[in-house]
Amino acid sequence: MMHDRRTLIRNSMLLGAGMALLPQPGFAKADARAAIRKAALANKAADIKRLQDWIGLPTIAAENRNVAEGAAYMEELAKAAGFTGVRQVKTDGLPGVVGFMDNGAKHTLGIYFMYDVKQFDPAEWQSPPLEARLVDKPGWGQVVIGRGAVNQKGPEATLLAALHAMKAAGVNPPVNLVLVAEGEEEIGSPHFRQIVETPDVLAALRKTAGIFIPAGWQNANGKVDVNLGSKGIIELELIASGEKWGRGPKQDIHSSLKAMVDSPVWRLVHALNTLVTPDGNTVAIDGWFENVRKLTPREKELIAKVASAGDEAQQKAQLGVTHWIDDLPYNQALERLAQEPTVNIEGLVAGYTGPGGKTVLPGRAVAKLDLRLVPNQTRAEATQKLRAHLDARGFKDIELNVSGGYDPTETAESSRLIQAELATYRALGVEAALNPRLAGSWPGAVFTAPPVSIPAGHFGLGSGAGAHAPNEWYLVESTNPKVAGITDATMGYVEIMYQLAAGR
Structure with missing residues (x-):
């Protein structure tokens, strides 16, 4: 060439x-x-x-x-x-x-x-x-x-x-x-x-x-x-509020009252923690992997070729990272990239986010998530399993608002x-x-x-x-x-x- x-x-x-x-x-x-x-x-x-x-x-x-x-x-x-x-x-x-x-x-x-x-x-x-x-x-x-x-x-x-x-x-x-x-x-x-x-x-x-x-x-x-x-994707919001929960404030109140008032923000944090393993790297939603198709030998062969021809150092530099998950070698990191479904937090919004501090106990918290799907998952199946997972852990009050998405x-x-x-x-x-x-x-x-x-x-x-x-x-x-x-x-x-x- x-x-x-x-x-x-x-x-x-x-x-x-x-x-x-x-x-x-x-x-x-x-x-x-x-x-x-x-x-x-x-x-x-x-x-x-x-x-x-x-x-x-x-x-x-x-x-x-x-x-x-x-x-x-x-x-x-x-x-x-x-x-x-x-x-x-x-x-x-x-x-x-x-x-x-x-x-x-x-x-x-x-x-x-x-x-x-x-x-x-x-x-x-x-x-x-x-x-x-x-x-x-x-x-x-x-x-x-x-x-x-x-x-x-x-x-x-x-x-x-x-x-x-x-x-x-x-x-x-x-x-x-x-x-x-x-x-x-x-x-x-x-x-x-x-x-x-x-x-x-x-x-x-x-x-x-x-x-x-x-x-x-x-x-x-x-x-x-x-x-x-x-990969497929689901974009959604999880919302915790004092109004839906029936506990905590319905609007922001003074933070000194935390000693006797529940926090919707902490409730959302606890709910989010149930969705993944403690390191945040593997989905822990009930039944999430039931229909996930593993990579075929041919797919692994193709990934190995991509890895051997790729520039790992250049990719890390472009991404601004120094390690892959679990310090995996490049080939295995690329296999994981292709094979693993994910739960990612795009953004967390609650209370005051401007300069300095503002001592409030927020009445509402929102987590913006995207879920990446692999064959043979579907958007409908994944959404249902997320809802069921939250409900089974007592988080029925947390709203799940899906804005869009599609299958792999x-x-x-x-x-x-x-x-x-x-x-x-x-x-x-x-x-x-x-x-x-x-x-x-x-x-x-x-x-x-x-x-x-x-x-x-x-x-x-x-x-x-x-x-x-x-x-x-x-x-x-x-x-x-x-x-x-x-x-x-x-x-x-x-x-x-x-x-x-x-x-x-």
């Missing part, structure tokens, strides 16, 4: 490098890709501006912020990229956006977008999170910094750039496309199934060879993972979608490793389960980091020859369409 992968990406688009890119029935000719690349280069400034403008309009479902504006903007982006029949789909929550592109092709590809982003505190950022400034990042190149830059507006805007480049080059995409976008992913996609099961959307999705969410996850060595699944996702290694992803990375000289399961979550289970029942995954070149964190970034102009900037990443989306079109 050439050391300069970026050069190889460019050359393969221009020349059809390797047997995989030789013209064949239903496959693109090299000169079509060359024309598309020329258009992508000419469009680069506009592509970056499109991303910056999109970052400047955040839809934040948790805050009910820019709900109508975000959906309308997603509609306009889809129409401008060439989708037809673009419309909003109403749900019991925020609307989705769908669009279609019939190119008279043999195969159809599904594309999943989320147009919402996580909350942010501007005081934590090095530059305003909605200004989408271009800055130089040592070791990477020029990046755009802003909320949603990598999760997921940067990769999604890059896929849109591929469609704009094809349109400018006068080239029809070699596959038909179905776009499904939602505005509630960051709160657990509570109404996404309503969008997907809209009759015409469901019928279109069933015709696809699979669906993917655009991603930009190349590491500093240019390597990528091809995920065969993702699994896609066969042999599926046309996964094989097209692997073929694309091979054709572009990008080293890819099969990963049994992403520890993060996305609503892919809505696609892989009935009534849709299609393969679902992630795909993309390029890089970025800081999802859900301050200073989130996405690479637009790469100085690392192993990692794609926005134009090479654009051509990656072009290439997977041709690889899928060439599949039998």
